[in-house]
Amino acid sequence: MKVQVCIIGGGPSGLLLSQLLHIQGVKTIVLEKRSRDYVLSRIRAGVLEHGFARLMREAKCGERMDREGEVHEGVFISRNGQLNRIDLHKYSDGNSVLVYGQTEVTRDLYDAHDRDGGAIVHNAEDVTLHDLKSDAPFVTYRSGDETIRVDCDYVIGADGFHGVSRPSIPKDTLKEYERVYPFGWLGVLSRTKPVSPELIYCKHERGFALCSLRSQVLSRYYLQVPLEDRVEDWSDEAFWEELKRRLPAQTASELVTGPSIEKSIAPLRSFVAEPMRYGRLFLAGDAAHIVPPTGARGLNSAGSDVYYLYHALVAHYKKADDAGLDLYSERALARVWKAQRFSWWLTTLLHTFPDDTPYLKRLKETELDYLFSSDKALGSLAENYVGLPY
Ligand code: APR
Ligand code: PHB
Numbered sequence: 001m002k003v004q005v006c007i008i009g010g011g012p013s014g015l016l017l018s019q020l021l022h023i024q025g026v027k028t029i030v031l032e033k034r035s036r037d038y039v040l041s042r043i044r045a046g047v048l049e050h051g052f053a054r055l056m057r058e059a060k061c062g063e064r065m066d067r068e069g070e071v072h073e074g075v076f077i078s079r080n081g082q083l084n085r086i087d088l089h090k091y092s093d094g095n096s097v098l099v100y101g102q103t104e105v106t107r108d109l110y111d112a113h114d115r116d117g118g119a120i121v122h123n124a125e126d127v128t129l130h131d132l133k134s135d136a137p138f139v140t141y142r143s144g145d146e147t148i149r150v151d152c153d154y155v156i157g158a159d160g161f162h163g164v165s166r167p168s169i170p171k172d173t174l175k176e177y178e179r180v181y182p183f184g185w186l187g188v189l190s191r192t193k194p195v196s197p198e199l200i201y202c203k204h205e206r207g208f209a210l211c212s213l214r215s216q217v218l219s220r221y222y223l224q225v226p227l228e229d230r231v232e233d234w235s236d237e238a239f240w241e242e243l244k245r246r247l248p249a250q251t252a253s254e255l256v257t258g259p260s261i262e263k264s265i266a267p268l269r270s271f272v273a274e275p276m277r278y279g280r281l282f283l284a285g286d287a288a289h290i291v292p293p294t295g296a297r298g299l300n301s302a303g304s305d306v307y308y309l310y311h312a313l314v315a316h317y318k319k320a321d322d323a324g325l326d327l328y329s330e331r332a333l334a335r336v337w338k339a340q341r342f343s344w345w346l347t348t349l350l351h352t353f354p355d356d357t358p359y360l361k362r363l364k365e366t367e368l369d370y371l372f373s374s375d376k377a378l379g380s381l382a383e384n385y386v387g388l389p390y
Pocket of ligand 1: 008009010011012013014032033039124158162163284286287298
């Protein structure tokens with residue numbers, strides 16, 4: 001078969017790009033190695049930058065997001081038993097974020113493909129990229145006993161951190177930057193009323209905690225835990241008791257607990273692969289970069305990659321203008337690294353590290369003292385949190 005753009009990976013990056021291109025009449029196909037149910041079973045973060053929300057609307061996938069998502073104009077940082085609200089709306093010149101689960105984003109994108117006829121192949125095995133440096137690249141994959149070839153103009157590697165696309169770039173071409181954090185996040189989903197109408201990022205000597213939500217009846221909580229912890233080490237009761245210890249007393253007293261409907265531990269890493277282009281292959285989303293979830297930048301960094309690729313490919317096909325494609329890696333990485341910086345800064349500031357000396361601990365307290373005392377510092381946090389311009 002022949003398409004214009006072959007997209008590897010049916011997660012948010014691949015689905016959003018294919019939907020945007022499909023609407024513009026660009027012929028695409030998405031090759032996803034898992035089943036649709038498996039992809040939709042993943043629990044991921046739930047804070048959308050205003051730029052990402054705009055892209056979803058442009059992809060004609062924004063109706064349920066706007067109906068069910070919650071506009072949040074502020075977040076809290078708690079420390080020393082105190083809640084400190086950061087007015088995102090005020091300090092970001094009127095912007096906000098949309099709290100809406102990534103699983104729902106992915107569901108809406110799948111529904112749009114069903115509605116508009118975008119081509120997605122599930123259970124595509126042994127996806128292999130060929131002739132990426134030529135002007136006639138192709139991709140092969142196995143479906144049962146049959147090997148299928150997809151000829152295309154461009155290949156988009158949207159297959160996540162463990163995908164096949166990034167490793168298809170020769171090691172002597174690729175430069176990788178990585179920082180692995182000495183702790184993980186234990187996450188719980190519970191059908192309980194959220195403890196706070198806005199997210200609470202808790203800095204505590206026992207470790208970081210986060211109070212988030214999916215709706216007014218579905219709460220999402222996280223605890224920083226040692227890397228060696230396993231999910232089976234944590235009963236629901238132990239989780240709730242530890243969360244209460246890290247929350248301000250008043251907040252802890254209002255916490256509604258209940259059985260976990262999902263419980264998992266995720267490691268934290270910062271990672272960037274450069275360049276994000278190799279011949280006719282373009283990397284997007286987790287295939288090229290990973291952030292610790294503290295700043296909720298993972299999906300949102302994928303959003304700016306998709307934005308740049310979408311406009312570059314439409315310019316190529318409609319105006320024979322390749323400037324966007326030629327500039328893609330440089331433009332995408334410029335914004336990716338700003339999201340890396342913000343995620344690293346917030347993670348370092350709010351988590352406890354084994355090598356935190358008394359000096360570093362005092363410095364972190366001072367950083368927060370400065371943040372809450374300076375409109376300019378609050379403006380910097382707010383503009384990063386709601387999303388820097390594309
Ligand atoms: N062939 C085909 N598909 C693959 C392959 C492969 N070899 N390897 C991985 N995939 C699929 C995965 O099954 C997954 O559905 O690619 C998809 C990649 O999706 P994500 O990992 O969600 O990455 P992305 O779409 O870039 O979304 C980034 O997801 O992981 C979160 O925190 C991250 O919020 C961020 C968002
Ligand atoms: C979540 O709701 O899963 C979430 C929200 C904000 C973050 C990280 C995770 O910074």
